[in-house]
Amino acid sequence: MLCEIITIGDEILIGQIIDTNSAWMAQQLNMIGIKVKQISSVSDDREHILKALKEASDRVQIVLITGGLGPTKDDITKKTLCEYFGCEMVFNESQFEMVEKIFSSFGREVTPINRKQAEVPEICTCLVNQNGTAPGMWFDVDGIVYVSMPGVPYEMMGMMSNQVLPMLKDRFKTPVIRHRTFRTQGVGESLLASWIETWEDALPAHMKLAYLPAAGQVRLRISATGEQAEKLDEEIEQQAVLLYELIGKHIFAESEVELEQVIHQWMIDHNKTLSTAESCTGGTIASMLTKLPGASKYFEGSTVCYSYEIKERLLGVKTETLKNFGAVSEETVKEMVEGALKLHQTDYTVAVSGIAGPDGGTEEKPVGTVWIAIGGPDGIKAKKFRFSTNRERNITMASLSALNMLRKYLLKQED
């Protein structure tokens, strides 16, 4: 089953916004077995839209259109769809009542513009917009489905998840596909692949494994295609057990759960407190944790100790330790942990000291060298890492590695 995504609007064509909608839509469509054949971004222009619709209808069975709705766009998409299908615009009473209801819940009155938004091509089925006032439109003409949705990402996403995807599944009797995603940190794609090669090769033909790498992390996704969701889930579960036996300690979560969320939840569940002592990460770990609502339940604070002086004065790192071993050393990072535990009076602490670059590297300690230590009831554990030559990447990798080391410490896992 093939699909084309058409985005309408000059914002993308002048480079004012990056088209993130299409990637998200493509991912969602892939999950139900629909392949995106082409993505076309066209201007707010009647003739251009007509041409794009015609071209798409020669290529695919599903055409998903975003953007070009609403008063500021002069509702160009809606008008052009009317022209394309040769039908009339009609006032949709129930759509209007819905908008009225949304407005009255905000204590606002409906304007003539909103009334206009309830006008739709007569041959379409209206889709509810739970996050806005412009309705979606579903056309099923000559075996091809066309869907028009708003361009605002969260309006489009709500409409896709709640209506368009289930309707497409139903309309095209797509096969049942089930997915399960495992997230790992700190192991490269090729090393991971070598550890699970035999298992991967033995997967049955209707199950596929995908590697989705990102900075310092790899997502592994098992997809199984068949007819019964329950049976597929069972089969995936059996494979997941085998996968956990092979690389379980590197899997920090499933699906879209981030590493900081794993720490966040553990701290809340165990009623413990946490702090950080950050040199080269400069507050990034604290910032990642405190972005999560409810972080104040366990996160006490952080000492960002960029200078030698702050390391000594606040964290109690000894002058001679810094002198003899340097700021980026096992000795210093361990003293940072001791100091941070005392200073912040938390159950656990994470300390990081490294050379983010681009300057400051030496032959013995090149840019990208980072020492990380964890402290808590089980003593202090320290480890040396060697990342890249890129400053931003080093900060990201050090922050993620520190969170993963803490996770292993909390779960009493060996490295």
Next chain:
Amino acid sequence: MLCEIITIGDEILIGQIIDTNSAWMAQQLNMIGIKVKQISSVSDDREHILKALKEASDRVQIVLITGGLGPTKDDITKKTLCEYFGCEMVFNESQFEMVEKIFSSFGREVTPINRKQAEVPEICTCLVNQNGTAPGMWFDVDGIVYVSMPGVPYEMMGMMSNQVLPMLKDRFKTPVIRHRTFRTQGVGESLLASWIETWEDALPAHMKLAYLPAAGQVRLRISATGEQAEKLDEEIEQQAVLLYELIGKHIFAESEVELEQVIHQWMIDHNKTLSTAESCTGGTIASMLTKLPGASKYFEGSTVCYSYEIKERLLGVKTETLKNFGAVSEETVKEMVEGALKLHQTDYTVAVSGIAGPDGGTEEKPVGTVWIAIGGPDGIKAKKFRFSTNRERNITMASLSALNMLRKYLLKQED
């Protein structure tokens, strides 16, 4: 002059990567007066690429193609372009020598695969790839220019900036367009527009103003079109003087300079030191500053004081202050500044305390209420802000506002 961008590769169509290249290319093309008519993302498929090229050639005079080069892609773009133009693939000696030179500078030997990369369609002009081994290709056929570039962003960007844009300017005799961008923080788009309305209306016909808003910031860009760069620059300068008179104190920088870079540079130029005391921003300000290379020259550290206890014990905020006024108050944030200046022993400090949300708001202090204070040789200045209901947005807005307040303090500007 119209252009179409064609991206080739399944990564975009399966949603694995977001197409950021096209937005950047569109911006660059706009700057030299070339309009993007359509962006098409197509698969690594011969027939599909041929169709896309044909469709594009009916619409535009410039076709920019990215992706589908290199051994893992089976060089599909190169082969298909040969077929499209009906020409032969030939070995390009000077291109091969270039690749050999790059490799020998890394101490690596050229492989047969690299040799293959020096094979190009005979009618093309090779473009140098300063950041990789796959060359770019420029075709000028029947009045239409086709350019094929690698899909790796920094390879494409280098090639566009150094070769493609200048060559397009020259080939199509595009008008001279000069731009100047002014960055503001903390004032909404409509308020800003009302302050400069009279000035904007009086701009000569060949000068345009664009508003480019982002979280808490607005970029104002003046573009002038004409024949002589120098004359246009002069005219823009005259308008810039008038603009600075109207809203100068809200302009923190020109072009792509970020707020944290302004602070960074000031501290280095004036040989001063800085620290932060962060509650609701949770280390974000420290993290923004320390992402910049050389931050260790002036940034001493930060106390992220998420709990009452750390505010009291480390920053010396009085128990009764917290009790009487709360953590989010002028009194507390001022004591945080005093404490941070003493603790970190820096020339300047920034303190932030607020309710990021989604919980913790009250009628008197709703979510989004943030107090920011700056301390230094000119005493303590504090200000209350009211942002949004969204936690992440509140953290971003508070961090940017704190940096802007510090900027104004350093420049001794009134609010």
